[in-house]
Amino acid sequence: MARAAVLGRLAWLAAEVAGAKWETPRVRTLELNVPGWADHLAGQHLDVRLTAEDGYQAQRSYSIASAPGTTLALTVERLDDGEVSPYLVDEAREGDGFEVRGPIGGYFVWEPGDPTPVLPVGGGSGVVPLMAMARSRARVGGTAPMRLLYSSRSLEDVIYRDELEALPGDGFEVVQTLTREQPAGWSGYSRRIDPELLAEVAWPVADEPKVFVCGSTRFVDAAADGLVGLGYDPRWIRTERFGATG
């Protein structure tokens, strides 16, 4: 990545909510205006800091959902006992402000010019940084074959549902599994990701693909271990685990 993006201490910047969209009953996307923001790479995250009237501060990390070069967007899942996510999902209104710093991360990033076949694997809101990759690919006309494997509990929990129906084509595919509840006529998978499912979906080992896995620790470990079991080199697999605090 560019050296300029590596060196230099990040500053907290004022962010203003410019728009909001419900993705599921628990998940909302916030578009942000952040004067002074440096453009990000697909896969990076940022830190959000909220400051209460009494000065108490709470800080959490959220993946960036938007493609580089477009309006900065976060997609946040409400964790009911969280300190930050209930505000971002239920309370924040257009014009509201808080602080952000970023973009953060130089490891879990994908460049849309890379032609290597890529397998993004997301569990729940772990799909967010992977969506930034898919959007980035679509935006610049990337040629890498990309197959997104996305696991949700039910159809109601699928984030970016409409966009995931519209995006496929030109070498981009979506394979979904619903682990808890499936609608009548569901044609995707109906179970948690396991070695057999991965064997059917993953690119052949000979392709030496790049893999990005994001989700809970258990999800990430199951997917990564399964792929290594298929013969994937662990170096091909980049993972990002989500915490249980929000």
Added chain:
Amino acid sequence: METSDLRLDGNAIGGLLNELFGAELTAAPCVCGGCGAREEIARLDVYVHAPGVVVRCRHCEDVMIQIVRGPRRTWIDLTGTARLELG
């Protein structure tokens, strides 16, 4: 919540490391002082629920980095890190 939920990875401390060192470090290779394994910080196990941050080797589970923040001072223990490589 189960113990496995508490195990994150080095991506989770990218912002903190930037704040302390003034650089993006999640992609920086780091050599374990215990077993000698060399992995990017993003590939190390990170626990943020301890008092402070604990970074462990993903291979031998030895503690490689500990970071404890106080109101006016931050303690960074690198005893378990043999080498950190900056790009």
